[in-house]
Amino acid sequence: MGASTHFSRAGIPDTWGMGRELSLPLFWRVCLINGGVIALGVLVLVLSPMTVSARPLWSEGVILSIGLLVSISLNGVLLRSVLGPLDRLTAVMATIDLRYPGRRLEEQGSGPARSLVRGFNAMLERLEVERSVSTARALHAQEAERQRIAQELHDEVGQSLTAVLLGLKRAIDDAPQETVAELDDVRDTTRATLEEVRRISQRLRPGVLADLGLLRSLYSLVGDLAARTGISVDRRFPPSLPELPPETELVIYRVAQEALTNVTRHARADNVDVELNGDVRGLVLRIADDGTGSESAAIGAGIQGMHERAQMVAGSLDVRPRDGGGTEVRLEVPIAGGRT
Incomplete structure (x- = not known):
């Protein structure tokens, strides 16, 4: 039997197992970690022979401070393993630019943050593929439009200017001598314009x-x-x-x-x-x-x-x-x- 594919509640294939790893919300995970640390501290106080006087002694204050410091440190280490990847994810999200694909966040640790990083990388992969496909379509459409414009420049504008040149040649042959120089200037300008139109058409459609x-x-x-x-x-x-x-x-x-x-x-x-x-x-x-x-x-x-x-x-x-x-x-x- 082949590997099964899980689906999330939104109907999206859960190919990375995110649905299973996120079965316990992050809020409750944090609450359980904090509750476990507090329960451990209470258990130590109950089972240890240490007592606290009506007026706490200096030595008792030192012991309680050490216990508090250990509890805070233990809580920080546990929360860092769960929430640390979120900080890295936030930093990477601020620098992502789809024009330069390939940027991914390293998957470290375990728990919901790791699943979130994995999902974020998968989302980037999909976005880059979709952007590549859409860019290719846009560039193909651009090439097609260039070819259409180049064809119209060649067939319409180019032929019209060629007809103008032929008409000017006939006009120069029949014109009085005093207007020949002016018509020659117009013909030269028209010829230069025709060459520029051809050059533009060539750049548009190689x-x-x-x-x-x-x-x-x-x-x-x-x-x-x-x-x-x-x-x-x-x-x-x-x-x-x-x-x-x-x-x-x-x-x-x-x-x-x-x-x-x-x-x-x-x-x-x-x-x-x-x-x-x-x-x-x-x-x-x-x-x-x-x-x-x-x-x-x-x-x-x-x-x-x-x-x-x-x-x-x-x-x-x-x-x-x-x-x-x-x-x-x-x-x-x-x-x-x-x-x-």
């Missing part, structure tokens, strides 16, 4: 990722950064990569994209190192700049988004000040069953 793969997409990303900003980029990529799931490729690409975007917006850097290496067990993406990185990088929406993406593929992200100045972003992604 089509090259599906068409050309991760390595070529990263080459395109860092090449675009160098061309637009003039920042010197030192890129070190392997000649080939292990076979990666599409979700892992997307996470690596998006983290690199966000890190390089932060470099252009905030770092005021002159040089950026972009490195990707690893083996069939995992990949490491490292992006380091020589900009104005602070000693404690603030956790903004961009960095938090990178953390959440890394957790989607069981990876880890570390953002730290770089030796000599600047900021270093390091993403480590495990690969399950990958092959070269």
Whole structure:
């Protein structure tokens, strides 16, 4: 016969045996401990040959004080074994942050406090799993919305601007000489706008990722950064990569994209190192700049988004000040069953 599963009064499976351990409420446990200590003291007084004079002597006062001290100490030791884990639980609860999973309280002692700690750890486990699932759904929805917007920019706005350029070309061919220069300026502005729309569409939906793969997409990303900003980029990529799931490729690409975007917006850097290496067990993406990185990088929406993406593929992200100045972003992604 298999192991039975107990249910609490609320109908929740009691897989940790909490219902059995909490059969006696904590209030009554404390009362019994205090009552036992007092009863022990009374029993000692009754059975011992010691008596108390009508006017207590100094020696009798010393003996009674020692007995009182022993009773208080014994009571404190017994209560500490029961209530001590509650203090640790309170301290941990004040520091829990579901953005950084894995924090657990050590299960020590016995009795209801231990059961409470065990239940608290189980609750954290469930919350972290639920948050991971909800974050993954939100990020998938975000990617789908990005693709929809990128498609509309390409199909609607891009085609409209292309039609405007064709119309301007015809207008320039038929226009008088005095208005040609003005129409040329309008055409140049429209062409620049069309290029910007295409660039935004490319950032929203990395089509090259599906068409050309991760390595070529990263080459395109860092090449675009160098061309637009003039920042010197030192890129070190392997000649080939292990076979990666599409979700892992997307996470690596998006983290690199966000890190390089932060470099252009905030770092005021002159040089950026972009490195990707690893083996069939995992990949490491490292992006380091020589900009104005602070000693404690603030956790903004961009960095938090990178953390959440890394957790989607069981990876880890570390953002730290770089030796000599600047900021270093390091993403480590495990690969399950990958092959070269």
